[in-house]
Amino acid sequence: MNIEKVYLPKESILANTNYDYADSYKSEVNHGANEVDSVAVGKAFFSSSPKWITYLFDLRNRLVSIFGLKTSDQIKDKEEILNNFKGNPGEQLGLFKVYSKTDNELILGEDDKHLDFRVSLLLDTIAPSKRSLTISTIVKYNNRFGKLYFLLVKPFHKLIVPAMLKEIIKHIEMETTTNIK
Numbered sequence: 559m560n561i562e563k564v565y566l567p568k569e570s571i572l573a574n575t576n577y578d579y580a581d582s583y584k585s586e587v588n589h590g591a592n593e594v595d596s597v598a599v600g601k602a603f604f605s606s607s608p609k610w611i612t613y614l615f616d617l618r619n620r621l622v623s624i625f626g627l628k629t630s631d632q633i634k635d636k637e638e639i640l641n642n643f644k645g646n647p648g649e650q651l652g653l654f655k656v657y658s659k660t661d662n663e664l665i666l667g668e669d670d671k672h673l674d675f676r677v678s679l680l681l682d683t684i685a686p687s688k689r690s691l692t693i694s695t696i697v698k699y700n701n702r703f704g705k706l707y708f709l710l711v712k713p714f715h716k717l718i719v720p721a722m723l724k725e726i727i728k729h730i731e732m733e734t735t736t737n738i739k
Contacts, residue, residue, distance in 0.1 A: 559727060561585045561720045566694050570678045571658050571665055577696035579708060583720050584692040586684060587727050594689060594730055596664040597645040599679045603666070604651050605640055606729035607722060614714060673697055673704035679726075691730075693723050 564584045566573055572580075587594060639651060645659040657676065658665040667676035678694040695715070699705045708715075 559585055559724055561723055564692065566696070567678075567680055567682070567692055569663075569682065570680050570692075570694055571660075571663055572676055572678045572694055572696050575676070575696060576698065578699045578705070579697040579712075580694065581716070581719070582678075582692050582694040583723050584690055585723055585727055587681075587689045587691050587730055589687060589689065589730060594681065595661050596659055596679060596681065597643065598730060598733070599681060599691060599726065600645045600656075600664045600666070601640050601643055602726040602729040602733070603664075603679060603722070604643070604654075606725040614718070670700075672701060672707050673699050691723065691727060693719055693726075695719060 562584055564582045566580045566582050643649065643651065645656055645664050647656050647658060649656045653668055654666040654677070655668055656664065657667055662681045664679045665676055666679070667674065675695060675697045678692070678696075680692045680694065682690045682692070684690055697704075697708055699708065
């Protein structure tokens with residue numbers, strides 16, 4: 559699977575947003591005859607994280623709670639929440655709140671005292687059974703601590719996002735294959 563670093567897509571809702579940092583990673587999704595929409599991608603985002611990323615988020619939550627930053631609570635009944643997930647603005651899953659939803663894009667994120675961040679999950683059609691998926695992140699620093707915090711997080715972020723993209727695509731392709739049978 560080829561994952562490439564790209565510019566923030568001009569088609570993204572985030573393209574007209576003010577930010578201090580942005581990155582985007584893109585790859586192709588083969589989904590056969592099944593339609594894939596932003597909600598399916600959102601469900602895959604929340605359910606296909608590699609274990610090492612889950613451990614890093616747990617460590618992050620323990621460390622930042624000391625400074626009074628927002629952390630994600632342990633999610634009870636995650637499977638039930640995912641089954642009922644509609645991707646509607648205001649829905650919350652862990653640290654991520656849905657800010658916007660279209661058929662092709664889901665905007666997730668959170669605002670905190672040190673920084674605000676948004677994640678775009680953007681689908682684009684390449685061919686009848688092939689789409690591209692781009693994960694973009696933008697960060698707006700609210701103070702010096704936010705800039706310092708992201709300086710420490712950025713090396714991990716650059717590893718996490720491509721790994722998440724790979725797992726999301728695997729999840730979607732496996733789901734579409736399973737649904738065909």
